[in-house]
Amino acid sequence: MNFCSNCGQSVTHRIPEGDDRPRYVCDSCDAIHYQNPRIIAGYLPTYEGKVLLCKRAIEPRYGLWTLPAGFMENGETTLQAALRETWEEAQAEVQSEGLYTIFNLPKINQVYMIFRGELKNLNFGPGIESLETALFEEHEIPWDDLAFEVMRKTLELYYQDVKKGEFPQRMLDITQHRRFPKSGN
Secondary structure, three states: OOEOOOOOOEEEEEOOOOOOOOEEEEOOOOOEEOOOOEEEEEEEEEEOOEEEEEEEOOOOOOOOEEOOEEEOOOOOOHHHHHHHHHHHHHOOOEEEEEEEEEEEEHHHOEEEEEEEEEEOOOOOOOOOOEEEEEEEOHHHOOHHHEOOHHHHHHHHHHHHHHHHOOOOOEEEEOOOOOOOOOOOO
């Protein structure tokens, strides 16, 4: 950040009085500009034991597979954001079965909230951010072509839980990032 969004003057990165971490502070109007983690909300949509995945039509990770998810918008609840993203990316409607996983990614200032849900019908298809959508059984999942570690971990946990017949909520921290391919072919 170089300029204040309130008055347009320059900002400096410093610890403001009464705070304990560096913030962008306006040199003119003294406005403190807080930067907070971004929330990504999405679904693990299923139908008769299969999981719905989307092949990305956008960067990052163009051409790789993911669960439908995206950034939460102002004025939304996390559930509303997850439902909207599932519709935008997969044109799919789901019946929510509740929050499933929360992943904290402090190195990139993101929090993922993934809900579980059953598809209401088989009327799904690629939205504007997807090249294709498909239902996969566990042995069909394109494990080597998954876009994000969070989605891989969510799917691994899901298939472990399917075997147990229980789906507990989980919260995990991801502090190291595996290197995934930049794009699929």
